[in-house]
Amino acid sequence: MPRLPLRVLVLEDHSFQRALAVRMLRQLGCREVFEAADGAEALALLREAGPVDIALCDLRMDGVDGLEFLQAVGASRQVGSVILCSELSGDLRRSVRQIVSLLGLEFLGDLGKPLCLEALRSLLKKPVPAPATGPVPRPALEAAREDEIRHALQAGQLQPYYQPKFDLRTGQVRGVEVLARWAHPSRGVLPPPAFMPLLERCKLMDALLFGQMELALELHCQMRRHGHAPNMAFNLQAAQLVDDALAPRIRALLVRYGVSGASLTFELTESGLLQAPQTSIKNLVRLRMMGCGLAIDDFGAGFSSLQRLCALPFTEIKLDAEFVRGLGHEPRCQVAISSTLALGKALGMSVVVEGIETQEQRQHLLRLDCATGQGYLCARPMSGGQLLHWLGKQPVCA
Template identity: 50%
Template sequence: MTTIPLRVMVLESCAIHRSCTANRLREAGNVEVVESAHGCQALDVLTHTGGVDIVLCDLQMEGMDVLAFLKQAAQRRLLHSLIIQGSHSPELLRSIRQLVSLLGLRLLGYISKPFSTHQLQGLMHMYHHSHALARDAQIIVPLANETDVRAALAAGQFHAYYQPKFNLKTFEICGVEVLARWQHPQQELLTPAVFMPTLERCELLDDLLLMQMQQALALQHQMRTTGVTLSLAFNLHASQLASSALSLQVKALLTHYQAPPSSVTFELTESGMLDVCANSLECLLRLRMMGCNLSIDDFGAGFSSLQRLCDLPFNEIKLDAQFAYAVTQDLRSRVVISTIQRLGTSLGMAVVIEGIETLEQCQLLQSLGCVIGQGYVFSRAMSESQLIRWLDETVSTDG
């Protein structure tokens, strides 16, 4: 089967550099190259010949500056992704990345002059990967209605799935995050995007949480009889904290399954903790007093406040995935990660890095002092049977 070639524009004012870059791209294989000397010319070419998959350009450009070009090209939907060439300060590149994202484009990475065909091939691979993710995201699944969700809860169609957390040094499993999936009888396995908004709107989040806890704690008890310790982390929405019954229900389940409270963590997104009422704080305190752990999730993604770490009884920080994504490219992200890791250690709080996708990220995070990680580089979310089989294979391999 013949693969459709990528269409790449080289936007470069220097004719020699432009020609050299175009040749490198052709050497990378299966690439159709379009060349332009400045932004106005590039817009004209793209308007008349069609858009491109990737634009490769320097930030310094004669005539129309690259920011104006990107804005107009994005508005006209003439490009999909961007590669920046040349040497620029980390803080400038970080802001460019944010602007590119706000324009609805994808920044594949940076490339210095001179560069090799191998470097370009790596960025082409990044495009194929990001394009596949974007294509999958465009598959729109209708939001479930209240009647179907209530019926699914009653029929036991929601199942706990498990994504492992790992020790970055030993690659041993530290526990699992418990996620929800809907095994619809007429459709494929449905993700939370389909049903979570409906559950929240209909105040059914507690029903889902208790279902997840029953399944996961039963699995934990089963694993414990075979000598395997399995820590569990459940996602908790801030709105659930207003319920005075929640902590009592959690305690009853822990007692029923003889689960050590210290083996259970509740993860709360920090953006949901902006306004903490007395009832919410009481619920958090009760969970901590019974021995459960509390993790502040997606830390750094919203309105982070160090005061929140002091005022609320969290004992774990879960750093947002954007930091793991940028760790290999952005010095500031590395400094933030290292600082948060030291802060967590000083406060007696565990620090979890989520969103790790490559071994390079994993190795760099380890060098920054990070201990616990989570992400696709280790494993995607698994069903109960898949997790049991995976744990059995891991124990057999270790033995």
């Protein structure tokens, strides 16, 4: 049995279940396995033994329970990833998974009980982020200032990255989503949560959008010369729809780069749309009249409004990744996906399922008659140069 370079903490108050988990982890070759009967004991163990890569965590126990433990390690970053192992009902475990994500912890999977060796083996094969080994750094957002983010825009540090959407049957690219990354000169490449709130407060979202569009449309011209012309999807905030100049500026860019409106899709989150004034509808209509697609993003993650979905001229539904994560063990997730696929078909809208990471998820979605997906199974977000190289190797997911 090859050894896994993993330090794992088992948090379980039932002595037999705890011993079983420890034995399985050692059988699977984990480098070090620690055990604790409650959250307080687990936190004390972390202070003494140091951070661990994975916490295999039960939830309901006397004293400091699993939720309190997760909240504590979310702040300290002494745990890289979390695997849930609990007898709680599926809907409660799904809520806990959302809490894990909100705490900034990586969620590896939900095993339920009794523990299954093969299911555990599969989760241990996933990439595991390293836990913090020293003081937790201040979030980049706290250190960023308005003058710094303005300079980043002017210096071209906010760069577009591209994540493909793919046909689940053939692996062919259906389109790419354009995502922003901050190539910070001293902190490396920063993800959107590190700078998006600051851009919003400084009212710089239009500057970001049109800067990203210029670079992405230049890349689109290069891709056309290489025989590729995937649809490009840009994130758009509901607050940007109140600007009467939005659609004309987009049209001018399309003319300048010789790109048809049908080559673009604009993705809007449902939570933002619920707050959007009626005056924003005219910009959505204008974009559709230009041939652009409109996607409702993270569908199901907020407070869905079927009335709003039917009233606005959307062409695509993007189903939130949380439903795919629970697909194999949570029947409600399968029902939600099936219902959304049926809704999209009835409304004449395509459905893109986000967060596909495994072949098992892909096959399950194919059985549900899902056609299009997005996720790490096909590709992670990449730079423009990497995308050109990647497209030259198609198909990659067949």
